[in-house]
Amino acid sequence: MTHEAGIPLGIRFKLLSDTPQDSAAQVVGDVVVGDYRDLDTLRDFARGCDVITFDHEHVPTEHLRALEADGIPVRPGPDALVHAQDKGVMRAKLTEIGAPCPRHRIVSDPADAAAFAAETGGFPVILKTVRGGYDGKGVWFVRDEQDAEEPFRAGVPVLAEEKVDFVRELAANIVRSPHGQAVAYPVVESRQVDGVCDTVIAPAPGLSEELGGQAQTLALRIAKELGVVGHLAVELFETTDGRILVNELAMRPHNSGHWTQDGAITSQFANHVRAVLDLPLGDPRPRAPWTVMANVLGGDYPDMYQAYLHCMARDPQLKIHMYGKDVKPGRKVGHVNTYGDDLDDALERARHAAGYLRGTITE
Amino acid sequence: MTHEAGIPLGIRFKLLSDTPQDSAAQVVGDVVVGDYRDLDTLRDFARGCDVITFDHEHVPTEHLRALEADGIPVRPGPDALVHAQDKGVMRAKLTEIGAPCPRHRIVSDPADAAAFAAETGGFPVILKTVRGGYDGKGVWFVRDEQDAEEPFRAGVPVLAEEKVDFVRELAANIVRSPHGQAVAYPVVESRQVDGVCDTVIAPAPGLSEELGGQAQTLALRIAKELGVVGHLAVELFETTDGRILVNELAMRPHNSGHWTQDGAITSQFANHVRAVLDLPLGDPRPRAPWTVMANVLGGDYPDMYQAYLHCMARDPQLKIHMYGKDVKPGRKVGHVNTYGDDLDDALERARHAAGYLRGTITE
Incomplete structure (x- = not known):
């Protein structure tokens, strides 16, 4: 979809793909099949690229630093992207800059998870592995200490978060360029079924101008503080008491922004491409x-x-x-x-x- | 642009391109570089394609018939496409079905062109080679018999047409599928500078509903009578006395329909792809x-x-x-x-x- 958006802009892609069957590999002309976890593969691939960007967050942070050291612009850069790769780093940074989050801390074992629950009003709590999760994977809804054993089995640090009483989920999508231009899409409502996004409504129905503005301002501030270049999706809870809390961050065109392909003057994909190439950004306003x-x-x-x-x-x-x-x-x-x-x-x-x-x- | 429109529909292209530098070759994954005038090249290329379509009209008619005989669907087919390839065939067919045209006939030499001028009110007249012209090439504005020598030098049959007194040029773009579904875009005004399209305005400003409807109906009728599948652009003169006359036909997504990429619910490219694959057509109405x-x-x-x-x-x-x-x-x-x-x-x-x-x- 990013390639599709790049065609009218005259921008040509070279794709590093896991397999020749990947969606993007079916439509991009210049495809290298290889493993993004292998630094030599990445280095060979990156030679001759003007800029590197992503459609997922799983490229190892240290490899991205190595590409940057080779002189290849990586956007978003590793110092920003690590916040979308590691939920522990993300929560620590958001807390440091005063962005509203559910109560949370890294927990060391099931007993520590129970202690966290006791500190925050009791079970249930949410446990998440800090790396590798998506679409409900790597996330557990934990009702007691015994329930809390499973998340620790992978040997990855585990983040505990309070279960938030929310009326719905929102997402604030913004795009930021290297020279600091930014555009904010209208805040959307995202409806999940079984932990997977089912429907997105743009704009979020009945959202007050004040809360919508808060969400956009928060997303723009996070992008600036974290040094994000490109598209940033801030997934949010709208709480029963009328606040917004950050749930997750994604630093790439995101499912909550797919509506922009047909619903906005400039799609998230076009603006992501424009941002990573430091081109002026397009109008994010809705067309309907x-x-x-x-x-x-x-x-x-x-x-x-x-x-x-x-x-x-x-x-x-x-x-x-x-x-x-x-x-x-x-x-x-x-x-x-x-x-x-x-x-x-x-x-x-x-x-x-x-x-x-x-x-x-x-x- | 057709590839771009095919991506969201899940449709994959194989491209036969003159050179690796052609616009389409820069963005399509599966590219064969070869000469569309060579039947063996075409046959090798066509193997395994579900359907063949075009972004120009220059593939020899007899080669298209050979592909059809091989069992490869060609859309538009050669019996339709010949009317966009050969202006003599086009004028004869349009006259046969009663579509309004400038007065015209094939002329054999400069003296015959002068005779045609005398029959139709005198010089100036328009001379066109019946094959190979586009964007003003292969078209001469002829003021006297001496002027009329140049068009005959290529050794291609020459069509003479009266110079029409027109207030502006219009284009009626329609798309027709093999099972006969058709959609009509609003009629547009096309402004030329030095024989090349400069600006297109959709819809044509101030066009009466009656004349607009006539133009759409005419384009739909031409498509049906000629057996067109895919996009048909009918370039028209709006005459000083309030009639429309057919100027040219194009059987592919056309410059006069490029506005649909951002201005219509379904672009001409998407509808052309849908038509050649016999998928239901999309809504052609304007979004603005x-x-x-x-x-x-x-x-x-x-x-x-x-x-x-x-x-x-x-x-x-x-x-x-x-x-x-x-x-x-x-x-x-x-x-x-x-x-x-x-x-x-x-x-x-x-x-x-x-x-x-x-x-x-x-x-």
Whole structure:
């Protein structure tokens, strides 16, 4: 999707891909298949690139430092990216700069997790491995000390966080360039099902201008304090008592910003590319009163073709984005965007299409 | 641009390109460099393709028939495409189906051209080689019999057409699928400078609903009668006496439809891909009251980078589309789209950007 956004800007990509089947490898011209965990591979790949950026956060921080030492601009740089790689580092830094977070601390074993629970009002608490988690993986909802044993098995440091009473999840998406220009997208509501993002509504319905402004200002401040270049998604809780707390950070175009492809003047992908190349940023404002993104998860049937035809025929305004992935139950294989003047209509159309493609809606 | 539109639809391209430097070859993954005039090259290339389509009309008709005989779907097919390849065939067919055309006939030599002039009210007349012309090439504005010598030098049949008194040029863009579904974009005004499209305004300002409807209906009828699959652009004259006459046909996404990338719910490129694969077509309606496309021509300076930065910084809403071509004076190297509620504003922004990129505007 970043390649797609780079084409009209005249920007050419070279891709380092795990396998020739990866979504991006199917559409980019210049593809190197290799392991991003191997420094020699990274160094060979980086030769001749003007700038390196990412569609995930898993490249080892020390390798990124080595590329920088070789004179290759890495954006976001390792000093920023480490905050999206390591939840312990992220919480420590956010606390240091006064960004509102759930109560948290690193815990050493199940008994320490129980002690954290006691300090913060009792179980349940959330335990997270500080590295390697995404889409609900590496996160445990822990009800007692015995429950707390599992997270420690991987041998990775474990972060404990209080369970926040929230009314909904929000996301503040911003893009920042090396010379400090920044743009803020409207704050969106993100609805999760089984720990995976299901639907995003832009802008977040009924969000007060004050809280929306707070969230955008917070995201811009985090980007500046952490030295982020490119796209930053700040996932937030809106608490029952009307505050916002930072849940997670992502430093790349993010699922909560996919609506911008069809719903904003400039998409998150185009602005990420513009930022990492230090080009002037594009207007982030929405093009329609409401835009809805719904993720398409794989269902029981591997062949989505008939459903794809049906969805296009049913709704000629539907914007489909398929990733070229093999369909497996629960796997994100695409998303759809709808937009319009009427939120209920946009929501119904997006949900119908995503459900029909998955096979959970059959009429 | 067609590849770009195919990415979200999950559609993968294999490209036959003249050189590795062609615009499309810079961004498509699977590129074969070869000569489209060579049947063996075409046959090797076509093996394993689900369908063949084009971004120009120059593949020899007989080669397309050979591919069809091999069982490869070619869309648009040779029986349709020949009308966009050969202006003589096009005029004969349009006349047969009663589509309004300038008066015309094939002329055999300068004296015959003078005879045609005498039949149609005198010089000047337009002479065109029936094959191989585009962007003003292969077209002569002829004031007398001596002027008429040049067009015959190539040894290609020459078509004579009366010089039409027109108030402006219009274009009706439609897309038709193999099973006969069709969509019509709003009729646009196309402004030419030195025989090259300069600006396109969507919809055509002040066009009566009646004449707009006539133009759309005419384009849909031509597509049906000629068996067009995919995008058809019908370039039209709006005459001083309030009629429309067909000027040219193009059977591929066309410059007069580039505005749809940012100005329509579904772009011409996406609908062309959907049509050639017989997928349901997308909504062609505009997203803004006015959209303006301005072509970016090369100027005297080969390096446009500073101008590109300036245009992005000046107008964060500007949509730039660069083709990755070397800049040469007068060569189309990209286009820009602007849109909004105010036509004058959109026109000023598009013209400014195109002029600044070319170097004809310096402030």
